[in-house]
Amino acid sequence: MAPKKLIHTENLSLELGSKDNKVKILNDINLTIFAKEKLSIIGPSGSGKTSLMMILSGLMTPTSGGVLFQEQPIHKLNEDELAQFRQEHIGIVFQNFHLIPSLTVLQNVAFPLALSGVDDAEEEAKNWLEKLGLIKRISHMPTQLSGGEQQRVALARALIMKPSIILADEPTGNLDQKNGNIITELLFDMVNDFDTALVLITHDEALAQKTDRIIQLVDGTVTEDSAVNR
């Protein structure tokens, strides 16, 4: 059976800046991501990795070209439809965790589920926090946690909606080696267990080698797209 396309882009381009000072950020990107696939995106700082991730996850709209999610053109959705789309399909993990500082660990993880109208969101959040080894931290505020713990909370929050894909932007970039390894292992365990596709932006060559495929971006252009040989 042919692998199922999850996301694909058609001549996707992004320009930013003011009217007289336009900067090309992404140039004609044609990329297909398959269901359950683990893909890493590497490339120098400023090459457009984060911008591409923002567009793939429906947080930004391209200037031209398209993004299709299961053949549905998401670049044509309005803000409300995009929010709904992200809630249903996309899990995002940022380098700086992006937890809500005024909510406890439990509330942070339960938040997306509660937002979607589920009654026992906190019960479900507890299950995820248990899986990620954080059950003793559920009443803490984000600032009371170490970076590694905050990233585990962010991971639980991304996973709780059972997304089809997790997009992670340098998720270990703010962590020391030991905590980085813990996060990486949890991330890979979880995407394997739940058949979630993964787009992992990383500077870490060894980490990229753990995915199925590596894309390299240079100056907003895909310069390499290769399967990892194992």
Ligand SMILES: Nc1ncnc2c1ncn2[C@@H]1O[C@H](COP(=O)(O)OP(=O)(O)O)[C@@H](O)[C@H]1O
């Ligand atoms: N809002 C913006 N306006 C203008 N340029 C931007 C904006 N955001 C990012 N850029 C530029 O876009 C390029 C790509 O940025 P980014 O996607 O963050 O790259 P990466 O994640 O690979 O470091 C960089 O040159 C950056 O300076």
Ligand SMILES: [Mg+2]
């Ligand atoms: Mg970036």
